Amino acid sequence: MAVPSTHPPNLVPSHVLHRTLHHTPPVVTHASGSYITLSNGQTFLDATTGAAVACLGHGNARVRAAINKQLDSVAYCHSLFFGTSAAEELCAELAVGTGGKMTRALIVSSGSEATEAALKLARQYHLEKPNPESSRTLFISRDGSYHGNTLGALGASGHAGRRAIYEPLLAPGARVSACNAYRGRREGESDGEYVARLAAELDAKFKELGEGRVCAFVAETVVGAALGCVPPVPGYFPAIAAVVRKHGALLILDEVMSGMGRCGTLHAWQAEGVVPDIQTIGKGLGGGYAPVAGVLVNRSVVDVLTAGTGVFVHGQTYQAHPMACAAALEVQRIVREENLVANVARLGEGMGQRLRDKLADCRYVGDVRGRGFFWGIELVKDKTTKEPFDPALKIAMRIHEKGMEPEYSISVYPGTGTANGHTGDHVLLAPAFNITQAEMEHTVDLAARVVLEFFTALE
CATH class of the missing domain: 3.40.640.10 (Type I PLP-dependent aspartate aminotransferase-like (Major domain))
Structure with a gap:
């Protein structure tokens, strides 16, 4: 039986040793500010600045x-x-x-x-x-x-x-x-x-x-x-x-x-x-x-x-x-x-509170914690016992993937092993230091929407 190709259309098979050999990641063609554009034309909000890296956003002159x-x-x-x-x-x-x-x-x-x-x-x-x-x-x-x-x-x-x-x-x-x-x-x-x-x-x-x-x-x-x-x-x-x-x-x-x-x-x-x-x-x-x-x-x-x-x-x-x-x-x-650390401090507390408010009623969000522009959302199967999800469900990665759907077009950072190194899921938000109040609120609202609608669909 032929094995379906995982390579994007119109691209030769990759010679890169990607993090997984079972999937070739989408190709980035352009990035500016807090947004990244892919070869398929989709532009998404980089709400984690990669891995909490791009603190000034992309394309700084x-x-x-x-x-x-x-x-x-x-x-x-x-x-x-x-x-x-x-x-x-x-x-x-x-x-x-x-x-x-x-x-x-x-x-x-x-x-x-x-x-x-x-x-x-x-x-x-x-x-x-x-x-x-x-x-x-x-x-x-x-x-x-x-x-x-x-x-x-x-x-x-x-x-x-x-x-x-x-x-x-x-x-x-x-x-x-x-x-x-x-x-x-x-x-x-x-x-x-x-x-x-x-x-x-x-x-x-x-x-x-x-x-x-x-x-x-x-x-x-x-x-x-x-x-x-x-x-x-x-x-x-x-x-x-x-x-x-x-x-x-x-x-x-x-x-x-x-x-x-x-x-x-x-x-x-x-x-x-x-x-x-x-x-x-x-x-x-x-x-x-x-x-x-x-x-x-x-x-x-x-x-x-x-x-x-x-x-x-x-x-x-x-x-x-x-x-x-x-x-x-x-x-x-x-x-x-540009006094950007002060901007992080000024907006960071509100960012955390807004996340907590948006996710307070979700029975699968166990904890929202962080500081400044560095916030984590821990996801649990049972909010009372703090029991984590079965790792086989890949909850955090699936939330990331849902965020990348065109309807949302936002990247959140998935993490696993939160509870004991093997089980437990979380996602992170870590935006650029130079975003505005309105951009912070949009980032939080969109990320929270992804989490809430993911679990609504899961149920």
């Missing part, structure tokens, strides 16, 4: 000009031998954005690469201290966390579904509970009691692993696609940081998805009353105009390396790539000059 200007100067040089003004100016911009708390930056090409570098830097820090601690080889992270797809980054992640087939290859580590009020806080438990319990759990984990064994505690300041925009409860990170410091480890905060303005402050940790030792950034750093991510390093870590070897034993071919740096620099200048 200033960024395009900055990339072209850099291309006219130098497209590539090896960072072992040479520097560029684009890299220097970008890293200076990033340091200023932290209020001088983070004094050095390493620019790489992806969030996974940033995590790899952060883990290696944490290890080297402990070896370079005046009293080196070579026994510090372990990392503690949280259940449901995701820090990247390379083996080191995946080893530091706690998302069971994404780890599963690679478990034999992953470095040993340890996990503690996520700070997930919807699924983790006990009935009648206050924020303070919940925080104290999680801090005690982390303290016990340090002791279980052995004093002087842990390099760092790694956490997403606001959990992204793995759990669906889960913010920490008030007081969580100060309590956790105190435990980490007590045991002589470092605090690594992953803001690849949630940072660079996405949550209404330039860095999500700036709303938490803590400063990380090492921070990873990405996505909104370059707004999708270049593959770029980074590692920000606290002065205390830099000082140890400076007094030691003065060399970070790590490097990559495209580190501090000039065109990537030029693109990211212009994106960050636009964000600052």
